[in-house]
Amino acid sequence: MRLAIYSDCVHVKTNSGKVGTDVHIFVRQMEMLSKYFSEVHIFCPFTNYKENDIVTTYTQKHIYFHSLKKLGGNSLKDKLKIFFYLTSWFKAYKQGNKLSDIIYQRFPNNIYIPGFF
Numbered sequence: 001m002r003l004a005i006y007s008d009c010v011h012v013k014t015n016s017g018k019v020g021t022d023v024h025i026f027v028r029q030m031e032m033l034s035k036y037f038s039e040v041h042i043f044c045p046f047t048n049y050k051e052n053d054i055v056t057t058y059t060q061k062h063i064y065f066h067s068l069k070k071l072g073g074n075s076l077k078d079k080l081k082i083f084f085y086l087t088s089w090f091k092a093y094k095q096g097n098k099l100s101d102i103i104y105q106r107f108p109n110n111i112y113i114p115g116f117f
Contacts, residue, residue: 002039004096005030008107010070011042012049019065020057027056034060041099043092045070068092 011021021027034040039062046067049055068089071082096103 001037001102002041002100003033003037003102003104004041004043004100005033005104005106006092006096007042007044010045010047011065012047012053012055014049014055014057015051018057020055022053022055024056027058030063031058031060034063037102038062039064039099041066041096043068043096066092066095 009023009026013019041064043066
């Protein structure tokens with residue numbers, strides 16, 4: 001079985017090429033969950049890695065990452081920008097449907113809505 005996960009958890013690629021995040025528990029949860037699947041595809045935002053970032057990196061070789069643009073924020077302008085990227089999210093949902101048998105959406109309700117359709 002293959003799993004696709006959509007998350008708003010921001011990730012980075014370290015200078016050594018490993019993927020990780022500063023949300024350490026997220027990495028542990030995804031690695032534990034991945035033990036039940038032959039492939040796990042995580043669709044999530046990526047930002048630039050800074051040398052002083054403290055991140056936990058993934059160790060499972062069958063977890064694959066698909067970069068999405070980091071969206072949202074506190075201002076109204078930040079919220080409205082989301083509408084301009086809906087097509088890229090729909091493309092990511094279609095890609096996840098092709099790559100997996102099960103879809104897991106792990107983020108706030110407002111982003112769940114496009115995935116529902």
